[in-house]
Amino acid sequence: xxxxxxxxxxxxxxxxxxxxxxxxxxxxxxxxxxxxxxxxxxxxxxxxxxxxxxxxxxxxxxxxxxxxxxxxxxxxxxxxxxxxxxxxxxxxxxxxxxxxxxxxxxxxxxxxxxxxxxxxxxxxxxxxxxxxxxxxxxxxxxxxxxxxxxxxxxxxxxxxxxxxxxxxxxxxxxxxxxxxxxxxxxxxxxxxxxxxxxxxxxxxxxxxxxxxxxxxxxxxxxxxxxxxxxxxxxxxxxxxxxxxxxxxxxxxxxxxxxxxxxxxxx
Amino acid sequence: xxxxxxxxxxxxxxxxxxxxxxxxxxxxxxxxxxxxxxxxxxxxxxxxxxxxxxxxxxxxxxxxxxxxxxxxxxxxxxxxxxxxxxxxxxxxxxxxxxxxxxxxxxxxxxxxxxxxxxxxxxxxxxxxxxxxxxxxxxxxxxxxxxxxxxxxxxxxxxxxxxxxxxxxxxxxxxxxxxxxxxxxxxxxxxxxxxxxxxxxxxxxxxxxxxxxxxxxxxxxxxxxxxxxxxxxxxxxxxxxxxxxxxxxxxxxxxxxxxxxxxxxxx
Numbered sequence: 001x002x003x004x005x006x007x008x009x010x011x012x013x014x015x016x017x018x019x020x021x022x023x024x025x026x027x028x029x030x031x032x033x034x035x036x037x038x039x040x041x042x043x044x045x046x047x048x049x050x051x052x053x054x055x056x057x058x059x060x061x062x063x064x065x066x067x068x069x070x071x072x073x074x075x076x077x078x079x080x081x082x083x084x085x086x087x088x089x090x091x092x093x094x095x096x097x098x099x100x101x102x103x104x105x106x107x108x109x110x111x112x113x114x115x116x117x118x119x120x121x122x123x124x125x126x127x128x129x130x131x132x133x134x135x136x137x138x139x140x141x142x143x144x145x146x147x148x149x150x151x152x153x154x155x156x157x158x159x160x161x162x163x164x165x166x167x168x169x170x171x172x173x174x175x176x177x178x179x180x181x182x183x184x185x186x187x188x189x190x191x192x193x194x195x196x197x198x199x200x201x202x203x204x205x206x207x208x209x210x211x212x213x214x215x216x217x218x219x220x221x222x223x224x225x226x227x228x229x230x231x232x233x234x235x236x237x238x239x240x241x242x243x244x245x246x247x248x249x250x251x252x253x254x255x256x257x258x259x260x261x262x263x264x265x266x
Numbered sequence: 267x268x269x270x271x272x273x274x275x276x277x278x279x280x281x282x283x284x285x286x287x288x289x290x291x292x293x294x295x296x297x298x299x300x301x302x303x304x305x306x307x308x309x310x311x312x313x314x315x316x317x318x319x320x321x322x323x324x325x326x327x328x329x330x331x332x333x334x335x336x337x338x339x340x341x342x343x344x345x346x347x348x349x350x351x352x353x354x355x356x357x358x359x360x361x362x363x364x365x366x367x368x369x370x371x372x373x374x375x376x377x378x379x380x381x382x383x384x385x386x387x388x389x390x391x392x393x394x395x396x397x398x399x400x401x402x403x404x405x406x407x408x409x410x411x412x413x414x415x416x417x418x419x420x421x422x423x424x425x426x427x428x429x430x431x432x433x434x435x436x437x438x439x440x441x442x443x444x445x446x447x448x449x450x451x452x453x454x455x456x457x458x459x460x461x462x463x464x465x466x467x468x469x470x471x472x473x474x475x476x477x478x479x480x481x482x483x484x485x486x487x488x489x490x491x492x493x494x495x496x497x498x499x500x501x502x503x504x505x506x507x508x509x510x511x512x513x514x515x516x517x518x519x520x521x522x523x524x525x526x527x528x529x530x531x532x
Contacts, residue, residue, distance in 0.1 A: 023440040035447045042457040043319040171299040174307035184318035 004097040011101025012108075019071075019109055028070065033063030033113040037120055040183055045127065052127030053213045058183035060114025061206050065176050067110040068103070068148055072155035073169040075102050096153065103152040107145050132215025136222050140208045143226045147201035180206045277370040281377035284348055287355070301386055305336045306393045312456050313398055329398040330486055331455035333390030334417060334479045338449050340383030341376075341421030341474075342428060343442050348375040349429025349516075350438045358433075362520050372516050373509070375429065376422040383418040404488035413485060416498050417478025420505025421449075424474050427512035433519050454479050474508065477501040 019025040037059035044051045076099070079085040088098055121127045131137045159169065177183065179193065180202040186194055197203040208225035211217035309332045316328035349372075352358040361371065394400040402410075428445060432438040450456065452466065453475040459467045470476050478501045481494040 023437050027440055027443050031444055032447055035451050039451045039456055040315070042461045043316060168296075168299045168303075171303040171307060174304070174311040177311050178307070178314060183315055188314050188318055 004094055007093040007097040008101040008104065011098050012104045015102045015105035016108065019105055024070065025067065025109055028067040029063050029110055029113045030116055032066060033059045033117055034120055036062050036183075037117045041121065041125055041127075044183075045125075052121050052125075053129050053131065054210060055183070056114065056117045056121050056129060057209045057213050058206070059117045060111075061180065061182040061202065061209070062177055063113025063117075064107070064110040064148065065180070065182070065202060066173055067106055067113070068152050069155065069169055069172055069176070071102070071106040072152040073159040075099055075152070075156040077159065099153055099156050100149060103149045103156075104145075106152070107148050111141070111145075131213045133212040133217055136217060137209065137212040140205070140212055140222065140226065144201075144205035144209070147205055151201055176200070176202055179203060181210075182206050273367055273370055276366045277374045277377070280366070280371055281374040284352075284375055285378040287357075301339070301382075302389060305333075305339070305386060305390050306397075308332055308336070309390055309393055309398070313394075316456060325398050326394070326400045326486070327458075327483065328456060329394035329400050330391070330483050331453075331479050333394050334387055334414070334482045335450060335453060335455040335475060336386045336390040337383040337414070337418045337421050337478075338446050338475065340379040340386055341418060341425045342445050342449070343425075344379035344382065345376045345422050345425025346429040346432050346438060346442050348379065349426060350432030353433050354438075362524065368517065368520070369513060372426065372513055376419075376426055379425070380415075380418050380422050383422065384414050387414045387418065400486065402486060405486045406491055409491035409494065410482060410485045412491070413478060413481045413494065413498060416501050416505070417475060417482070420474035420478065420501050420508070423505035423508035423512065427508045427515065430512050430515040430519060433516075449473060449475055452476075471500075472504065474501065474504050477504070 037055055040055045040059055041052075044055060076085065079088055089095060118129060122129045178189065179186065179197045179200055181197065182202075186197045186203070189197075204225040208217060208222055211221055211225075309329055312332050313325050313328040317325050352361055364371075391400070391402075395402060424445070428441055431441060435441070452462070452470045453473055454470065455475070459470055459476070462470065477497040481497040481501070484494050484497075485491075
């Protein structure tokens with residue numbers, strides 16, 4: 001346990017340093033959310049200035065999701081391209097601990113997108129921005145971190161098993177914006193799609209953050225969202241990661257060299 | 267006559283070969299994800315966001331704007347990677363060492379992407395018609411096809427310019443992503459230009475796509491080709507301007523890199 005936590009901490013520190021100076025992270029955390037926020041401000045706030053905080057939270061969530069999706073896609077694949085995956089898988093430390101450390105780094109940096117969006121809306125566009133229920137809002141942010149880690153633990157191995165799947169990262173970006181209700185309520189969507197939203201942790205995260213920032217969250221709503229955010233499904237996600245590690249090691253690795261090149265290149 | 271035949275051969279052969287060589291990873295599954303599913307998601311997200319902002323009656327405004335904007339996917343990402351890929355794949359030395367006409371070589375890098383970009387827009391417009399109820403019954407389809415062609419060519423002009431920039435930087439995707447999102451915000455695809463400050467409106471008219479999107483919306487709402495001709499002429503001029511600047515940069519880069527011996531140095 002202690003050893004795994006040390007691996008998480010070390011990976012986190014290293015990854016924060018690496019990502020913080022990477023242009024991909026700068027784009028995902030700063031530029032894209034700000035451009036989406038500018039677009040949303042001109043689309044939404046023109047009619048109703050009270051939507052300012054809604055846009056800050058929503059565009060911040062888009063930055064968070066985009067960063068996590070692409071980082072999740074390439075978490076394991078990046079190690080594969082750099083030739084370090086063999087070392088990580090062969091080491092006695094848990095692959096899940098490494099991915100958790102990387103994900104924690106992504107989430108920490110991605111939270112900055114919400115701060116940048118806040119700064120844009122309040123300093124440049126001068127919207128009155130108040131988080132109506134600050135304590136539940138901050139606690140919800142913390143719960144959301146766990147939810148997103150859980151989600152990334154699912155994405156990373158799925159994308160790593162088959163390299164051609166990484167092309168789907170582009171196609172998965174907007175569906176979460178839509179089904180997660182980041183910038184508009186899912187009530188706009190057809191009723192049959194709502195259960196899909198309920199299955200997604202980012203939906204519950206967006207829901208509770210929007211509700212607590214605008215002051216309409218009841219204790220029941222908050223607890224329901226937290227419960228769904230931190231659902232036990234993350235154990236399943238860890239199981240998938242473990243399966244990847246088990247499948248990608250000794251025998252298949254020796255037979256196909258899967259660990260290094262991936263099936264699509266074979 | 268032989269010289270002309272040779273030029274055509276270099277133009278067409280170079281275009282096809284560069285596409286096949288540099289996009290060899292582009293198989294059916296990533297193509298479907300990137301060119302069929304991702305565009306649909308983009309159109310759906312912004313149309314829903316727009317409908318949330320301004321009411322369901324305005325859905326076609328956003329659907330058409332985003333369908334036309336999809337041409338940037340090929341025009342910016344594809345063309346930039348075609349030019350920049352010569353350097354990263356190590357073929358730039360051979361290219362600059364050959365006696366082939368530079369202008370034809372340069373323009374040839376955009377050819378396949380123009381065809382691909384037009385196809386992408388047609389798919390986008392088909393999604394808009396099928397799922398979002400955009401009505402094409404009033405549209406002059408020939409004029410619409412010509413508009414798509416001109417807009418795709420002009421966007422590829424910007425792609426060629428960006429491709430030249432990618433010859434002097436390793437951060438090609440950062441440039442591409444930023445340009446793509448700037449076009450999404452400021453081309454009028456999602457925010458009516460009149461909503462922006464005057465200086466932003468003026469800057470937006472220096473971008474490709476801006477007039478093309480306006481023209482497409484007018485044609486679909488029943489305007490004639492003659493009515494949109496000035497917009498298309500402006501769009502074509504903007505595209506030519508970008509091609510000209512890009513070609514100048516391409517030439518300058520070749521001369522400078524050869525003189526300094528930095529053809530493959532970043």
